[in-house]
Amino acid sequence: xxxxxxxxxxxxxxxxxxxxxxxxxxxxxxxxxxxxxxxxxxxxxxxxxxxxxxxxxxxxxxxxxxxxxxxxxxxxxxxxxxxxxxxxxxxxxxxxxxxxxxxxxxxxxxxxxxxx
Amino acid sequence: xxxxxxxxxxxxxxxxxxxxxxxxxxxxxxxxxxxxxxxxxxxxxxxxxxxxxxxxxxxxxxxxxxxxxxxxxxxxxxxxxxxxxxxxxxxxxxxxxxxxxxxxxxxxxxxxx
Numbered sequence: 001x002x003x004x005x006x007x008x009x010x011x012x013x014x015x016x017x018x019x020x021x022x023x024x025x026x027x028x029x030x031x032x033x034x035x036x037x038x039x040x041x042x043x044x045x046x047x048x049x050x051x052x053x054x055x056x057x058x059x060x061x062x063x064x065x066x067x068x069x070x071x072x073x074x075x076x077x078x079x080x081x082x083x084x085x086x087x088x089x090x091x092x093x094x095x096x097x098x099x100x101x102x103x104x105x106x107x108x109x110x111x112x113x114x115x116x
Numbered sequence: 117x118x119x120x121x122x123x124x125x126x127x128x129x130x131x132x133x134x135x136x137x138x139x140x141x142x143x144x145x146x147x148x149x150x151x152x153x154x155x156x157x158x159x160x161x162x163x164x165x166x167x168x169x170x171x172x173x174x175x176x177x178x179x180x181x182x183x184x185x186x187x188x189x190x191x192x193x194x195x196x197x198x199x200x201x202x203x204x205x206x207x208x209x210x211x212x213x214x215x216x217x218x219x220x221x222x223x224x225x226x227x228x229x
Contacts, residue, residue: 033215033216033217035217040124040221041221041222042120042205042220042221042222043160043203043219044219045216045217045218048215048216055215056216058216091159091160105162105217107159107160107161108159109158109159110159
């Protein structure tokens with residue numbers, strides 16, 4: 001168990017609905033990442049935070065996606081007006097970056113989204 | 117061209133066999149390299165980093181050839197518990213995109229009794 005938790009683990013929704021996922025990183029980790037993984041593919045980077053600042057976003061993150069990390073601890077990923085193509089595993093990872101540390105990214109168990 | 121390419125397999129090998137996976141990467145700015153392991157319906161977990169001089173961790177040996185932009189993973193004396201998908205991962209250490217891991221599609225290994 002890496003210590004990163006995600007909620008919910010599974011989400012089934014109808015097309016057009018909004019969904020929100022939560023990630024709780026390892027407590028002292030200052031960087032938090034979101035990835036998306038579809039069947040037969042490796043994870044693809046979506047966005048990352050250093051503390052509460054969102055510093056990088058992938059082109060995969062369309063306007064329907066928004067991520068927040070309001071207090072530099074947990075993060076939420078919201079998808080508005082879901083589409084069937086959004087069906088995937090959404091993975092959160094965290095790392096500790098600073099002088100003298102090795103910034104391995106530890107992944108959570110993921111939230112599996114199915115859009116009907 | 118995909119930034120990280122791997123043979124998806126599957127590789128079906130008997131217990132005790134030696135198996136090798138290869139991976140190529142296209143971005144010469146990639147500076148850090150890793151192999152992750154992902155069990156079915158689980159999250160990826162770091163197996164080992166890959167260093168220029170090559171490195172070994174028990175039955176696992178990783179090699180990097182920067183000139184050819186090629187990474188390999190060798191597993192000796194395969195165990196049933198080695199059955200998983202092995203993801204080749206590259207990371208830039210500076211500039212745009214330097215905080216993200218870029219994954220290959222993964223190579224599926226099944227070790228058969």
